[in-house]
Amino acid sequence: MYTKIEEIIKETETKTTVFNKLEDWRGNCFESSSCKTLEFIAFARAFKAYIAKKAKLNNLQLVNVSTGHFYLCGFFFNPRSGKYAYFSTSDVRYSRDAWWNNVLIRTAQHDKDWTGGGNQYTALVGIGEMALRLTI
DSSP states (O other), rough: OOHHHHHHHHHHHOOOOOOOGGGTTTTTTOOSSSSSSSHHHHHHHHHHHHHHHHHTTTOOOOEEEOSSSSEEEEEEETTTTEEEEEOOOOOTTTTTTTHHHHHEEEEEEEOOOOSSSSEEEEEEGGHHHHHHHOOO
């Protein structure tokens, strides 16, 4: 027999959206919270896997990838040139699909340079190519 609290927890758990492929997260309306939700943690895992593939396809390395409070950021490193590019998503709760259509990317001096060069934006599907152009 469930208590009322257990019923609420069970109901909440069944409503949490989890998709396996990053593309499936498009159009998702993320739950807002004062702490990271299970939904966002699952999304962040898929996002990191996706950009890791984009980095590898362009002979880049991912460095210092961070999961913030409903956003992600990190650096691409080009081992051939020794140059970095910083990327960051906006808050996924308030700009639906901005994490897919409009990712900030710019040059960086090192993997702790969050102020770097001029801001540019790219769709996530082209982030690997854009990072390569910025780090040549």
